[in-house]
Amino acid sequence: VQLVESGGGLVQAGGSLRLSCEVSDRTFEIYIMGWFLQAPGKERELVASIGRFDGIIDYQDSVKGRFTISRDSDNLNVYLEMNNLKPEDMAIYYCAASSYAGIHRVERDFDYWGQGTQVTVSS
Numbered sequence: 817v818q819l820v821e822s823g824g825g826l827v828q829a830g831g832s833l834r835l836s837c838e839v840s841d842r843t844f845e846i847y848i849m850g851w852f853l854q855a856p857g858k859e860r861e862l863v864a865s866i867g868r869f870d871g872i873i874d875y876q877d878s879v880k881g882r883f884t885i886s887r888d889s890d891n892l893n894v895y896l897e898m899n900n901l902k903p904e905d906m907a908i909y910y911c912a913a914s915s916y917a918g919i920h921r922v923e924r925d926f927d928y929w930g931q932g933t934q935v936t937v938s939s
Contacts, residue, residue, distance in 0.1 A: 817839065817840075817841055817842050817843065817845060817846060817913055817915075817927075817928040818839070818840045818841045818928075819837055819838070819839055819911045819912070819913060819928055819929060819930035820837070820838045820840075820911075820930055820931070821835060821836065821837050821909065821910065821911045821930040821931065821932060821933040822835070822836050822838070822933060823835040823836050823933060824909060824933030824934045824935045824936075825934075825935070825936070826936045826937075826938065827901055827935075827936070827937055827938070828937070828938050829901060829902055829903055829937055829938065829939050830900055830901065831901050831937075832897070832898060832899045832900075832901065833898045833901065833935060834895060834896070834897050834898070835851065835895065835896040835898065835909055835911075835933060835935075836893065836894075836895050837849070837851075837893060837894040837895070837896075837911030837930060838893055839891065839892040839893055839894065839911075839913065843891070843892050845915045846868055846892055846913045846914065846915060846928075847867065847868055847869070847914055847915060847916055847917045848865055848866070848867055848868060848913070848914040848916075848917070848920050848926075849865065849866050849868065849885075849887060849892065849894045849911070849912070849913050849914075850862055850863075850864065850865035850866070850911075850912045850913075850914070850920060850926060851863045851864050851865075851885060851894070851896045851909060851910070851911060851912070852909070852910045852912055852923065852926075853905070853907035853908070853909050853910075853935075854907055854908050854909075854910065854932070855906065855907040856907075859923065860910065860923045861876065862876060862920070862921060862922065862923075863875070863876050863879055863883060863896070863909070864876065864879065864883055864885035864896060865885070865920055866885050866886070866887055866894065867917075868887075868892065871887075873885055878904075879898075879905075882898065882899050882900045882901075883896060883897065883898050883899070884896070884897040884899075885897075892913075894911060896909070898935070901935075901937045902937060903937050903938075903939045905935065905937050906935060906936055906937045907935060908932040908933065908934050908935070909932065909933050909934075909935050910929055910930055910931075910932045911929070911930040912926035912928065912929050912930070913926060913927065913928040913929075914926045914927055914928075915927045915928075
């Protein structure tokens with residue numbers, strides 16, 4: 817499974833960005849897709865996840881109402897629409913995929929990772 821993120825960049829606080837994750841190779845293995853962020857010196861945190869078959873969506877509390885995860889119906893490309901960005905959202909954002917169903921909360925729950933895309937929010 818190959819994951820390639822795009823869409824990061826520099827934005828002022830209150831602004832918006834849309835991250836994309838292109839998914840290819842052995843996509844039949846994937847059950848759940850997610851977006852993580854990793855701030856400097858900190859562990860990766862799950863921001864949002866979406867089920868491939870059931871479409872169930874889960875968000876970290878800090879992004880509820882501001883971020884929206886979505887996926888294409890005909891492929892597994894996944895998106896993260898980020899609105900009202902705050903300086904504390906600044907991090908490297910990673911697309912991740914899991915080859916099994918069930919609850920996914922942390923980094924070890926996911927098998928495949930993209931290279932990450934930097935999101936910088938200026939105050």
